[in-house]
Amino acid sequence: MNQESLETGDKSSGNQRRPKRGVPEGLFLRCPGCGATLYKKDVERNQNVCPECDHHFYISARDRITHLVDSDSFEEWFDNLRSVDPLAFVDRKSYKDRLVDERKRTKLNEAIVCGRAFVRGRPFVAAITDSAFSMGSMGSVVGEKLVRSIEKATELRLPLVIISASGGGARMQEGILSLMQMAKVSAALAKYDDAGGLYVSVLTNPTMGGVAASFASLGDITLAEPKALIGFAGPRTIWATVRLELPKGFQTSEFLLAHGFVDRIVHRRSLRDELANIFDYCRLKPKPSK
């Protein structure tokens, strides 16, 4: 997935041997949306969005935070949590080695970055998954960091924004423990909801599987970046099951909007204004005194 990373063709593919595609190395890159050859710096200045056609490229969690929140307002939380290898899982490579490689390659400790920040002076709790780290999949650490963030948002009575970029869904290398993170995070969201919280879920390319089937779908308000791939089962799995041609635009943000599962499609550039606006409409009530 995400062969269109701005860095190199294999930045987020999880497959180092794959040859680099297009001309992303160096100064220029090719837009998969309109085919234009773009000056990389121009794209980066534009929050990794094509200035010609508004194609939304991959953006790392950290870059997104930089663009989204008021400058220097981000206070990171729980970055000391580390994945371990509870199942001693080995496929073509051991999970232990994979984790080491992912950390080195992405300079992230895990597939999610959490903390408190401000947009236009309004405080909120942010959790952002990064599809470059193990396809943005959710294992024990992603689940735990989400739950702690949700519990913090509940305690501090702050709005919660989770931005999802996960093609991996639940992380297979942690087996059933990953599946249980779906339950754990959803339960925390239920408590937050009972306490009157405001949860804005932002779906970006890609949001699939166990992530889609848990927290990503549970927003009070659901926003999506244009043309993101969002769904439960992967298009190939569906094709293999039904053997029918999939409809045009199947499982895109626009498809979800048409079927009633997304409130608004939001350009990356507009997200901070839209969030500030939503926070103003949906103000959290002060804690009831007992």
Next chain:
Amino acid sequence: MAVSSSLYLPFEKPIYELEAQLSELEANSNGKGVTDEVRKMRRDLDNLVRKVYENLSAWQTVQVARHQARPQSSDYIELIFEEFFELHGDRAIGDDKAIVTGFAKLGDYRVLVVGHQKGKNTQERSERFFGCAHPEGYRKALEKMKLAEKYGLPVICMIDTPGAYPGIGAEQRGQSLMIANNLLEMSRLKTPIICTVIGEGCSGGALGIGIGDRVCMLQFAYYSVISPEGCSGILWKEGDSHKEEAAEAMKLTSKDLYRLGVIDDVVEEPLGGAHRDHRTAAWNLKSVWLRYLREISHLSGEELVDQRYSKFRRMGVFEEASAGGTT
């Protein structure tokens, strides 16, 4: 219970061979009562079955969990409950036959039963999509569970699915949202919930009716984040040719899940698996459910929800690094 020869699992071959020899011997000894030879062979057969089933690999366990003669929700409903009063429909889209729901009587308790149903013959299986529910199935389950909550009925969920249905219509009607919504709502349902994996417990499709105060598995059921075939295809990238290794690596047997703290109990199956003796399997299940009901049915809705939250809150394994290293 006689199992049709077309359903023999490869590793069961020696069992069925010895069984055939035994029945021949029994037929020949007609009128002479039970001879020593017959007695010895019966003992040998028991030992063989025990030996085979004590040492099942993860993949063989998956095969047993998928066995076509394995009891399904409908069998347990028939064998365990005194009455089943089926309720249909999700009040929005339709009636998904992959999940059955209804009131039932279990001993002195009136409960709501929710269960995946795969189907027993080709026609039933196609009507029920092999137990793969669509969004309306999860919605139907939740609607009925909310009904149970309103009238204080405990909920018993039987999980037996290869996964939620991966189809065009399922995506159009919000498969992700319906599953996610069940996880959220079941976590705060103010009535006792018992979940049992009776066969296959695969991915979000299983978890969608799997949030409970007590979660248990039948001995040869499996419960997994993805099917072994799916895991093989994604991580080994060669179709399902590594499904045996994937099954082993994901630690999906009842023993593994008990060790990982994900389930409360492993419910013992009769010698040689539930498919060989539906009645004993049902009996074992019934006694565990009755114990659970005695343990939790007196708790208040708030107590249940608090304890359920703590139960799932604890799940996961990780390290917390401090500035000086990991703790």
